[in-house]
Every structure is written in structure tokens, then in C-alpha cells.
Amino acid sequence: MATAATALGINARGQEASRLQPVSFMGRNYARASAYARSAGLSFKWTSPELATLTGPGVSILLDHDSRKIRINNIWVWLSAPVWLRDREAFIPLLDISKTVEPILSQRRSRQALRTICLDPGHGGEDTGKRDGNRNEKQYTLLLARDVGRLLGRAGFRVTYTRTSDRPVELSDRPLIAQRHKADLFLSLHYNGADVSSAFGAEVYCMTPAGTSSTNAGGEGADSPAYPGNRMDERNILLAYELQKLMVARLGRTDRGVRRARFAVLRDATMPAALIEAGFMSNPQEARWIYSSKDRALLAQAIVDAVRNFKKAISL
Numbered sequence: 450m451a452t453a454a455t456a457l458g459i460n461a462r463g464q465e466a467s468r469l470q471p472v473s474f475m476g477r478n479y480a481r482a483s484a485y486a487r488s489a490g491l492s493f494k495w496t497s498p499e500l501a502t503l504t505g506p507g508v509s510i511l512l513d514h515d516s517r518k519i520r521i522n523n524i525w526v527w528l529s530a531p532v533w534l535r536d537r538e539a540f541i542p543l544l545d546i547s548k549t550v551e552p553i554l555s556q557r558r559s560r561q562a563l564r565t566i567c568l569d570p571g572h573g574g575e576d577t578g579k580r581d582g583n584r585n586e587k588q589y590t591l592l593l594a595r596d597v598g599r600l601l602g603r604a605g606f607r608v609t610y611t612r613t614s615d616r617p618v619e620l621s622d623r624p625l626i627a628q629r630h631k632a633d634l635f636l637s638l639h640y641n642g643a644d645v646s647s648a649f650g651a652e653v654y655c656m657t658p659a660g661t662s663s664t665n666a667g668g669e670g671a672d673s674p675a676y677p678g679n680r681m682d683e684r685n686i687l688l689a690y691e692l693q694k695l696m697v698a699r700l701g702r703t704d705r706g707v708r709r710a711r712f713a714v715l716r717d718a719t720m721p722a723a724l725i726e727a728g729f730m731s732n733p734q735e736a737r738w739i740y741s742s743k744d745r746a747l748l749a750q751a752i753v754d755a756v757r758n759f760k761k762a763i764s765l
């Protein structure tokens with residue numbers, strides 16, 4: 450069946466990208482952005498001495514000098530290493546072409562069903578999560594999970610949970626529960642918090658590819674091996690991207706980017722998995738948004754629609 454992706458010639462990209470000539474810099478392999486653009490049917494252009502773009506029908510990628518973030522169709526995505534702009538050439542880490550850019554632009558489709566979704570409300574029991582006065586993150590993640598679950602059920606999905614009440618669940622048990630429930634997708638739901646009230650915005654995490662460093666606060670190093678969660682690298686990044694896209698584009702949340710972490714709940718997930726940090730309880734304005742049941746229902750609907758978009762992109 451013809452798809453937007455084939456119309457763009459994207460299906461040929463994977464093979465072309467693997468033939469890109471690597472350029473070694475600081476111990477990493479990079480690809481010339483102009484060469485990648487050519488192989489992918491995109492046009493490469495400088496928009497300022499420090500900014501370059503790759504564009505094509507329905508695709509716009511912004512590369513920023515020495516930045517570890519690129520913008521793909523208006524959503525920020527963190528890379529394994531900074532983009533490198535030198536002597537009128539732009540370079541992208543080769544690994545990020547295959548692990549980040551390509552899977553967001555086009556996916557290998559399969560007949561495998563995506564029917565059962567495991568929702569993981571963060572924290573529980575004595576683990577309160579972030580706190581704001583007498584409000585605890587664990588209450589709001591559970592309320593959000595119930596809203597998301599109800600809407601997923603209405604959309605025809607089978608829904609399971611790692612917890613449905615205020616009880617503790619070990620982090621390492623959560624992906625195992627998903628596996629036991631034969632889940633095809635795992636979503637961990639969280640709210641953020643910071644020492645300063647000025648931090649705000651939404652971010653979504655997925656598993657860090659093997660051999661690269663994470664972009665969470667801890668940011669563990671690049672010497673990490675592959676985990677079971679890495680088997681789903683291609684699917685994970687698209688799932689995280691679709692979630693972030695709707696939180697930003699539909700709900701107007703500030704875009705803190707699609708990020709990478711080897712969180713325990715992601716490391717051992719054997720199905721596509723992502724962790725949502727929808728907003729900061731430590732920011733008074735976002736806190737009001739988090740505690741509003743009306744806004745929570747809109748967030749739940751955006752999450753469900755992102756899952757449906759993900760399903761559409763990967764299914765035959």
C-alpha cells in the first residue's frame with residue numbers, strides 16, 4: 450500500500466544511510482548532513498552560520514551548532530552527542546541517524562497486534578514521588594492512569610496496570626508485570642519536580658541506546674551495555690516522540706524534548722516503552738494544571754491519541 454513515507458522515498462533511506470561515509474571526531478562516527486540529506490531525498494540548507502535545515506515534503510529537521518538537541522517537525526529530540534558544524538559542513542552522529550532520526554521519520558511496519566497496554570502509575574505506598582505540600586505525585590499518576598485506561602478501553606485496547614491502588618511496587622517488578630500481562634506496550638506515568646519553581650514543561654523518556662550516554666538528570670555514561678529494552682530501540686523512540694508531539698502541539702506544554710534514560714522501568718521492558726514526565730509539581734502554574742481534573746482528562750486524551758498514532762505508524 451502506498452504511504453506518505455514511500456511517497457517521500459523514505460523507504461530507501463535505511464539502506465542509503467548505512468552507506469554514508471563515516472567521519473571520525475572525538476572518538477565518534479559522524480555523517481555529513483548534506484550526504485544524509487541527499488540519500489534521504491531531503492534538501493540541505495544553511496539558514497544562518499550556526500543553523501542548518503534538512504527539509505522535504507512533510508519533513509523539517511533543524512540542526513543547531515554544538516547542540517545535543519535537534520528539532521524534528523517542531524519537536525526537540527536529544528541525540529547521543531552534539532551536532533557538529535565546521536567549515537561549512539554539518540555533521541550528525543551516525544548512530545543517531547539509525548537510532549533517532551530514521552525511526553521517527555519512517556518505521557518498519559509489522560502485522561504484530563498492538564492490543565494490550567500496561568499503564569504504570571509512578572510511585573505508590575510509602576514512595577510518594579514528588580511532593581507539593583500535602584499533595585503527592587503518586588496520587589496524580591494514579592488518577593491519570595485511570596483516565597488514560599478508561600479512554601484506551603473505549604478505543605478498543607485491552608488495559609492492564611502495575612497498580613490500581615496506593616501500594617508500593619518495586620521498580621524492577623513493573624516491566625515484569627507488563628510482561629506477565631502480555632502487554633504490547635508499556636507507559637510509565639510521572640510528574641516532575643525541581644528545587645527551583647522556575648522549571649516547567651513536558652518531557653518523555655525512552656531507553657538510551659547501548660554505548661551512548663543518557664539525557665536525564667543523572668545522565669549515566671556511554672559505557673553501558675545493551676539491556677532487554679534496547680531490542681525495541683526503533684519503536685521506543687517513535688512512541689516517545691508521538692507522546693511528546695501531542696503534549697506540545699495539542700496541549701501547548703513547553704517542549705523539554707524527547708530524552709533518553711536507562712530507568713529501571715525501561716531497561717527491562719520487552720515491549721515498546723516510554724516514561725512521561727507531564728509537568729512540574731514544583732511550578733505553581735503547572736501544579737494547578739496537574740491538579741485540575743478537566744486538564745487531566747485532556748492530557749489523557751492526548752496520550753491515547755499518541756498511542757493510536759504510534760499504532761498507525763507501525764501496523765501493516
Ligand SMILES: [Zn+2]
Binds near residue numbers: 572578579638639640
Ligand atoms: Zn515520578
